[in-house]
């Protein structure tokens with residue numbers, strides 16, 4: 301236990317069911333660490349939660365989910381903000397810091413469907429919902445016979461759209477479904493070779509004001525060393541490729557016995573081009589390994605692929 305302990309901690313969170321589960325999870329962990337502390341949640345509605353009619357890549361990306369929470373940290377209305385690490389921009393900067401990364405849950409993408417047991421069982425022409433360019437690109441490449449259609453909304457909304465027949469199947473993060481008690485809806489977990497996860501998928505991050513060093517010390521016992529190393533590597537890939545959810549980019553690291561294996565890919569969302577790279581080495585060099593994987597992608601033309609996506613040539 302740190303020398304001092306907090307009297308009160310306020311956790312800023314988005315008001316979605318997933319965000320509330322995550323904030324409550326952190327609340328319970330902190331409460332167990334500091335039984336005398338009052339740990340409270342402050343629920344906020346973010347711009348990202350309000351805009352539901354356009355795909356995320358069109359409305360400005362991940363920052364939408366983070367800004368309102370950061371304002372609460374700045375105002376002193378909250379001490380910490382809990383995020384799905386996947387949704388935290390890689391360019392998080394002063395006066396904020398990502399002070400703790402918690403142990404990761406299942407990082408894989410999950411296949412959810414009423415009638416079908418997995419991607420390989422879907423008939424040609426079946427409609428698969430996802431709004432992630434990363435998932436779309438990998439699906440189109442591996443399963444060109446399927447139709448990929450956009451899917452937005454929080455987890456419950458997405459499942460409702462599947463259930464009312466808008467899609468034959470949808471792809472969601474396994475961790476999110478698990479957290480909401482919806483694990484039974486998962487028909488198959490996609491292997492990293494099939495659908496390489498997004499940087500940070502399945503992990504939680506806690507953001508604080510960097511100046512509040514006492515907070516960092518109080519939160520430190522929640523950190524998971526292996527997940528932190530993976531996050532460093534994966535986020536290094538994203539950073540070097542200018543990653544956001546507007547970019548079809550995947551980065552996935554694992555650590556076994558101190559040894560790290562990082563895989564990364566960028567792809568054209570239409571499945572026409574997919575570039576992979578990987579790196580292995582000691583987990584202690586996580587960030588360098590992520591950078592090496594990113595350089596591998598860049599050496600194979602990743603920058604050109606991404607530039608072409610941002611500035612598409614007029615199609616005939």
Ligand SMILES: NCc1[nH]cc(CCC(=O)O)c1CC(=O)O
Nearest residue numbers: 384386472473475476501502503
């Ligand atoms: N894109 C939104 C988002 N952010 C975090 C999760 C799930 C939990 C996680 O990955 O940690 C999800 C839902 C999804 O991608 O299906």
